Amino acid sequence: xxxxxxxxxxxxxxxxxxKKGNTNRTRNKLLLLMRRLLEIIGSSFKMALQELWKNKLRxxxxxxxxxxxxxxxxxxxxxxxxxxTNIQNELKSLGNNTIYIDKWEWxxxxxxxxxxxxxxxxxxxxxxxxEIKKRTATAQYAAFLINSSVAVDVEANTLSNVRxxxxxxxxxxxxxxxxxxxxxxxxxxxxxxxxxVVIGNEIAEKLFxxxxxxxGKQVSIKGRKLNVIGIIKKQGSQIVGGWExxxxxxxxxxxxxxxIDENRADPLLMAKGAEGVSSKMLKxxxxxxxxxxxxxxxxxxxxxxxxxxxxxxxxMAQAFVSINIGGWAIGALAFxxxxxxxxNIMFVTVKERTSQIxxxxxxxxxxxxxxxxxxxxxxxxxxxxxxxxxxxxxxxTKIVTVSFHFPIFLSASIILVALLICIVAGILAGIxxxxxxxxxxxxxxxxx
Numbered sequence: 001x002x003x004x005x006x007x008x009x010x011x012x013x014x015x016x017x018x019k020k021g022n023t024n025r026t027r028n029k030l031l032l033l034m035r036r037l038l039e040i041i042g043s044s045f046k047m048a049l050q051e052l053w054k055n056k057l058r059x060x061x062x063x064x065x066x067x068x069x070x071x072x073x074x075x076x077x078x079x080x081x082x083x084x085t086n087i088q089n090e091l092k093s094l095g096n097n098t099i100y101i102d103k104w105e106w107x108x109x110x111x112x113x114x115x116x117x118x119x120x121x122x123x124x125x126x127x128x129x130x131e132i133k134k135r136t137a138t139a140q141y142a143a144f145l146i147n148s149s150v151a152v153d154v155e156a157n158t159l160s161n162v163r164x165x166x167x168x169x170x171x172x173x174x175x176x177x178x179x180x181x182x183x184x185x186x187x188x189x190x191x192x193x194x195x196x197v198v199i200g201n202e203i204a205e206k207l208f209x210x211x212x213x214x215x216g217k218q219v220s221i222k223g224r225k226l227n228v229i230g231i232i233k234k235q236g237s238q239i240v241g242g243w244e245x246x247x248x249x250x251x252x253x254x255x256x257x258x259x260i261d262e263n264r265a266d267p268l269l270m271a272k273g274a275e276g277v278s279s280k281m282l283k284x285x286x287x288x289x290x291x292x293x294x295x296x297x298x299x300x301x302x303x304x305x306x307x308x309x310x311x312x313x314x315x316m317a318q319a320f321v322s323i324n325i326g327g328w329a330i331g332a333l334a335f336x337x338x339x340x341x342x343x344n345i346m347f348v349t350v351k352e353r354t355s356q357i358x359x360x361x362x363x364x365x366x367x368x369x370x371x372x373x374x375x376x377x378x379x380x381x382x383x384x385x386x387x388x389x390x391x392x393x394x395x396x397t398k399i400v401t402v403s404f405h406f407p408i409f410l411s412a413s414i415i416l417v418a419l420l421i422c423i424v425a426g427i428l429a430g431i432x433x434x435x436x437x438x439x440x441x442x443x444x445x446x447x448x
Contacts, residue, residue: 043373063338063341065335065338065340065341065385066339067338067389067392068338068389069332070389070390070393070418072327072334073327073328073335073417074389074418075327076331077324077414078393078408080324080327081409082407084316084317086407097273097277098270099270099273100269100270100309101270101286101305103118103122103304106305118305122294122303123263123267124144125267126144126262128293129144129168132286132289132293135289135293136271136289138277138285139272140173140275142271143170143174143269143270144167144168145165145166145253145267145268145269146253147265147266148164148260148265150221150259151221152203152207152219154207154217157207159203159206162247162249164256165256166251166253167253171250174270174272177245179198179231180211181214182229183230185197185198185250185252189252190252190253190254191254193253194252194255195226196226196251197228197229198231198250199232200231200232200248201232201233201234202246203247204228204231214228222259224258226249232245232246234246283308290302335421338382342378342385342430343433345381346374346429346430347432349377350374350433350437354440354445358443358444358445361442361445370440371437373434374434374438375434378426378429379430381426382429383426386418386421
C-alpha cells in the first residue's frame with residue numbers, strides 16, 4: 001500500500017469533486033480507500049490477537065499493568081461518580097432553591113467554629129412564619145417544622161426510634177413528597193391539627209407486613225391514636241441522612257406540638273424561592289427579613305443561620321475533585337508499568353517479524369504504513385487489557401450494589417474515557433518500536 005500515492009489520489013479526487021461533481025466516481029474511490037484502511041486495521045487487530053494467543057503468559061503479564069491501571073482509574077471514577085450522583089439526589093430531596101433558617105450553620109464552620117456563640121442563638125419560632133411570608137416577596141412557599149424520635153405501637157408490635165415530623169401546610173409544596181399509597185394531608189387537616197398522618201414505606205412494612213395494608217389503619221404514639229391516610233413512596237437508603245422518609249411519620253404541626261416538646265424538637269423554618277428567583281436572591285432578602293423580625297440593629301450580628309443546599313453541593317463537588325485526583329494518580333502509576341510492558345511486547349514483535357517487514361517494504365509499503373500497523377497493534381493490545389479491567393470493575397459494581405445496597409454504575413462517558421486512555425497508552429507504548437520497524441532497510445531486514 002503506497003501511502004504517498006494514496007494521499008495524492010485523495011487530493012486529486014477531492015479536486016475532481018469540486019470541479020466536476022462526479023458523485024459515482026467519488027463514491028467508488030472513497031469505498032476503495034476505506035476498504036484499504038479497514039484492511040490495515042483488521043490485519044493489525046488479527047496480529048494483536050495472534051500475539052496474545054501465541055504467547056499467553058508473556059502477553060498477560062505485560063498487559064497486567066494496563067488492566068490494573070484501568071481497574072484503578074475506572075473503579076475510582078465509577079464509585080465517585082455514583083457516590084456524587086446519589087448524594088446530589090439526596091440533597092435535592094431537601095428541596096430545590098430552598099433556604100433553611102436555623103440557629104446552626106450546617107457547613108460546620110471549620111476548626112474555628114464558635115459553638116458557644118451559636119448555642120446562645122434563639123430557636124426559630126412558629127410566630128416568625130407569618131412575618132416571613134408577608135415580608136419576603138421572593139419566597140413562594142414557607143413552612144415550619146419540628147421533629148423528634150418516638151416509639152410507634154400497633155397492637156402488640158412496637159417500633160422504636162421512629163422520626164416524627166410536625167409540619168405546616170406548605171411543607172408539601174417545598175418538599176414535594178410522592179405518595180406510594182393513599183393520599184397526603186389536606187389543608188383542613190393541617191389547620192385544625194387533625195390526627196391524620198402519612199408514614200414511611202419501611203415503617204408500613206414492619207408494622208403491617210405490606211405497605212398498602214397500612215392505609216386506613218391506626219397507630220399509637222404516646223397513647224394517642226393516629227389515622228394512617230397515606231404511605232410515602234419508597235426512597236431507599238440514604239448516605240447523608242436527609243429526611244429519611246422511609247423511616248418517618250409526617251403529621252400536622254398543630255397536632256405534633258401536643259405530643260412532643262417543641263423547644264426540644266429542633267424547630268426549623270424553611271422558604272422556597274419563587275419561579276426564576278435564585279437561592280442567592282432569596283437568601284439576601286431573607287437576611288433582611290429575619291433581622292427585621294428579630295429587631296436587630298445595624299451593629300448587631302445575625303442571630304440566625306441561612307443554610308443553602310446549593311452551598312452543600314459545591315462543598316461536596318470540591319471534595320470529590322480531590323478524590324478523583326487520587327484515583328488518577330494511583331491509576332497513572334499502574335499505567336506507567338503497563339506502558340513499559342506493552343512496549344516490551346512490541347519490541348519483541350518487531351524482532352520476530354523483521355523478515356516480514358523487509359518483504360513488505362520491498363513490495364512498496366511506505367514507512368508510514370509500517371508505522372501505522374504497529375501502532376494499531378499496540379493500541380489493540382492496550383484495549384484488550386483495558387477491557388479486562390472494565391470487566392473486573394463491572395463485576396465489582398454488581399457485588400457492591402448487591403452486598404451494600406449502594407448503586408454503582410458504569411456510565412457511557414466513563415467507558416469512553418477508558419477506551420481513549422487505552423488508545424493513548426498503546427500509541428505511547430508502541431511509538432518507539434514502530435518507528436524502528438518503519439526505518440528498517442528492506443534488504444537488511446530480509447536477510448535477517
